[in-house]
Amino acid sequence: MTRKLLTGNGAAAWGARLSCADYIPAFPITPQTEIIEDLSIWIDSGDMDARMTMLESEHSMITAAGSAASSGVRVFTATSSQGLLYAMEMLYTVAGWRVPFVMVNVSRGLSAPITLESDHNDIMAARDSGFMQIHSATCQEVCDNVLMAYRLAEHAAVRVPAIVNLDGFYLSFTREPVDLPDAEKAAAFVGEFDPENLQFKSSAPLSQAMAVLGGGPYSYFRYETHLAVQQVLSVYDDIADEFADTFGRRYDMIDNYQMDDAEYVFVMLGSFATKARDAVDSLRKEGWKVGLARLRVFRPLPQEKIRSLLKGRRGVAVIDQNISMGMGGVIHSEITSTMYGVNDAPAVVASFIGGLGGRDISQQEFFQMIHDVKQAADNSTTLEARLLYTKNELIEMRKLQAIAQVEHAEIKQK
Amino acid sequence: MIKESPLHFHRMKDMPSTHLLGTGTPMCAGCGGLEALHNMYDILGEKTVFVNAAGCMTLLSVYPFTPFRGGWLYTAMASAPAGAQGIRDAMDILIKKKKLSEDENVEVVVITGDGSANGMGLSATSGTMDRNLDYIYLCYDNEGYGNTGQQYSAATPHAAITSTSKVAHGYPGFKKDLFSIWAAHKPAYVATMIAAEPLDLAKKIEKLQTMKGPRMLISLAPCPTGWDYDPQLSVEIGRLAVQTGVWPLKEYIDGKVVHTKIPKQRKPVEEYLKLQGRFKHLFHPQRDEQGVAEIQARVDAYWDEVNE
Numbered sequence: 001m002t003r004k005l006l007t008g009n010g011a012a013a014w015g016a017r018l019s020c021a022d023y024i025p026a027f028p029i030t031p032q033t034e035i036i037e038d039l040s041i042w043i044d045s046g047d048m049d050a051r052m053t054m055l056e057s058e059h060s061m062i063t064a065a066g067s068a069a070s071s072g073v074r075v076f077t078a079t080s081s082q083g084l085l086y087a088m089e090m091l092y093t094v095a096g097w098r099v100p101f102v103m104v105n106v107s108r109g110l111s112a113p114i115t116l117e118s119d120h121n122d123i124m125a126a127r128d129s130g131f132m133q134i135h136s137a138t139c140q141e142v143c144d145n146v147l148m149a150y151r152l153a154e155h156a157a158v159r160v161p162a163i164v165n166l167d168g169f170y171l172s173f174t175r176e177p178v179d180l181p182d183a184e185k186a187a188a189f190v191g192e193f194d195p196e197n198l199q200f201k202s203s204a205p206l207s208q209a210m211a212v213l214g215g216g217p218y219s220y221f222r223y224e225t226h227l228a229v230q231q232v233l234s235v236y237d238d239i240a241d242e243f244a245d246t247f248g249r250r251y252d253m254i255d256n257y258q259m260d261d262a263e264y265v266f267v268m269l270g271s272f273a274t275k276a277r278d279a280v281d282s283l284r285k286e287g288w289k290v291g292l293a294r295l296r297v298f299r300p301l302p303q304e305k306i307r308s309l310l311k312g313r314r315g316v317a318v319i320d321q322n323i324s325m326g327m328g329g330v331i332h333s334e335i336t337s338t339m340y341g342v343n344d345a346p347a348v349v350a351s352f353i354g355g356l357g358g359r360d361i362s363q364q365e366f367f368q369m370i371h372d373v374k375q376a377a378d379n380s381t382t383l384e385a386r387l388l389y390t391k392n393e394l395i396e397m398r399k400l401q402a403i404a405q406v407e408h409a410e411i412k413q414k
Numbered sequence: 415m416i417k418e419s420p421l422h423f424h425r426m427k428d429m430p431s432t433h434l435l436g437t438g439t440p441m442c443a444g445c446g447g448l449e450a451l452h453n454m455y456d457i458l459g460e461k462t463v464f465v466n467a468a469g470c471m472t473l474l475s476v477y478p479f480t481p482f483r484g485g486w487l488y489t490a491m492a493s494a495p496a497g498a499q500g501i502r503d504a505m506d507i508l509i510k511k512k513k514l515s516e517d518e519n520v521e522v523v524v525i526t527g528d529g530s531a532n533g534m535g536l537s538a539t540s541g542t543m544d545r546n547l548d549y550i551y552l553c554y555d556n557e558g559y560g561n562t563g564q565q566y567s568a569a570t571p572h573a574a575i576t577s578t579s580k581v582a583h584g585y586p587g588f589k590k591d592l593f594s595i596w597a598a599h600k601p602a603y604v605a606t607m608i609a610a611e612p613l614d615l616a617k618k619i620e621k622l623q624t625m626k627g628p629r630m631l632i633s634l635a636p637c638p639t640g641w642d643y644d645p646q647l648s649v650e651i652g653r654l655a656v657q658t659g660v661w662p663l664k665e666y667i668d669g670k671v672v673h674t675k676i677p678k679q680r681k682p683v684e685e686y687l688k689l690q691g692r693f694k695h696l697f698h699p700q701r702d703e704q705g706v707a708e709i710q711a712r713v714d715a716y717w718d719e720v721n722e
Binding site: 022023025049050051053054055056057059060063064065066067068069070071072073089090093200201202203206207208209210212213217 | 473476477480482484486487488492493498499500503504505506508511513514517518519520537538544
């Protein structure tokens with residue numbers, strides 16, 4: 001095991017290298033590009049026995065990823081944000097092809113307005129595609145998740161593609177110490193790719209991805225994919241155990257922090273959970289019984305685990321770094337629907353939307369969330385969804401608008 | 415990739431007598447695209463994988479049936495060439511890593527309609543030529559979005575009535591010159607062909623089998639439902655397309671465009687037009703002299719340039 005200072009992007013590239021990916025269809029997009037740059041250098045220098053093809057779009061990139069996996073090679077690819085959405089038709093398509101490969105998505109807010117900074121609307125848009133999703137909170141996890149994602153995706157009971165998600169900038173460009181798995185151990189852990197029935201060869205012709213007529217066959221194949229994604233829940237623990245035995249790090253589907261006696265719980269995913277940990281520590285010092293449940297596996301959603309974890313708590317603050325226009329936080333609605341009808345479910349499951357487009361969530365805001373959740377629980381009231389925004393931010397915004405108005409008036413006068 | 419030893423198609427009797435593509439597909443009677451595919455498949459053989467984009471031919475393979483003896487992959491409307499890229503790259507990797515023997519190799523063939531080829535899929539196609547991908551691309555060109563009921567596409571000819579150009583004078587635009595767009599990429603091979611001229615088609619398929627790189631084909635595909643004529647006229651209309659000079663048979667190799675069948679005495683375009691309901695308004699209720707003359711003039715101008 002080597003300890004290296006790596007960005008999240010660097011860790012993702014190492015994950016692909018250590019997983020012995022054969023083929024990398026690629027397309028650049030900020031903040032993901034460093035991943036494919038690293039891989040291309042290793043391929044050119046002979047450090048990695050793989051082939052990279054630069055496509056002309058993410059739509060083509062995912063098509064090539066899927067068709068290469070259909071032909072029996074191990075595929076790795078990466079994208080972000082607009083690229084993920086440009087490829088969206090093919091995400092659904094290749095998931096239906098039941099091709100196990102791994103894609104890293106470096107989360108970035110969606111246009112409009114166009115931005116480079118992070119939030120989770122991109123990855124939430126892929127929620128229903130048939131890709132399984134694992135979310136990372138540290139650079140270490142990014143690398144480890146790629147290895148585990150191959151095992152999960154390629155498992156005989158699963159056979160669907162996987163997305164490993166990391167936050168743009170906060171992880172992609174932030175250096176952290178990473179214990180790189182030993183190359184031989186990693187190769188042994190991930191194992192040889194078994195294409196099973198995925199192939200095109202002259203002696204055994206095969207038709208793949210054919211059309212169906214009618215809802216019967218269509219529903220059958222769609223249900224099959226759904227059930228396959230759900231199989232991750234049954235095979236996950238064995239693979240996590242094996243990973244822990246090999247590399248000494250154990251990752252559960254949900255990363256629990258200070259949950260044993262917690263009355264109030266933050267539920268969220270991604271790197272901002274690191275900030276929530278700090279908030280939990282501070283609140284604990286003040287005598288608050290607070291915990292954090294960070295969802296690592298988001299598709300499939302580990303509903304049974306969420307139910308047993310959250311029942312009996314007084315209140316839950318779900319933090320969404322995404323916004324479903326006209327509805328609110330995606331994770332919040334998934335948690336409330338998961339908890340509905342559960343005996344002893346928390347009376348308050350509140351929704352907080354923040355961290356959009358790289359906006360910070362301050363410690364003060366974490367404190368306020370728990371304070372408000374407690375108050376609602378004490379008073380048996382419900383909490384309206386909150387859109388996090390401070391007075392100072394609004395003042396700064398007003399200044400920008402004032403400049404825009406002056407400039408606009410200037411142009412009109414001319 | 416090991417190429418088959420070259421065949422020699424000099425006369426019609428040299429053509430393959432066994433036909434590989436299965437029957438019973440849900441294509442329309444008289445489909446000019448299916449006819450071209452038949453002819454091509456007989457020569458290419460079963461060591462192939464066809465990568466398809468959304469279009470009429472999507473319905474060739476409907477679970478669990480297929481007319482192909484080799485492989486098939488349906489992708490999406492915009493990215494069949496990228497699908498071919500992934501398969502070609504993967505097979506090359508497997509052969510290089512000795513996980514697949516050379517004789518298991520297959521030729522990757524993209525098959526799309528003109529809607530995908532001229533529009534949504536053009537960027538992906540261009541990309542494969544940038545990357546000198548070793549594959550064959552067949553565009554069956556029925557001059558409209560046929561599978562959805564013949565709305566006009568970028569390949570629709572001037573004046574054709576389509577379901578989105580039903581007005582008195584038909585489609586106001588002009589057919590996109592996809593052959594030249596493709597040839598501008600300087601791929602290994604570009605050719606136009608038509609099933610009604612099977613010997614010319616066979617010679618082209620034979621020739622491209624000796625080459626590597628992008629080998630691009632546009633087959634005009636007379637379409638009884640989209641062009642509004644009796645299915646039994648498909649071959650005749652196809653021949654007239656060539657004899658009137660409306661559909662020049664040509665190929666691009668090594669930077670040069672060569673016409674493979676130059677009609678010595680071109681028949682008047684109206685012989686081609688008047689058999690098709692989509693041009694009926696040029697002849698009924700009265701003849702549109704100017705409209706027909708304009709179409710004739712454009713065809714003449716093309717051939718004047720060729721014959722210079």
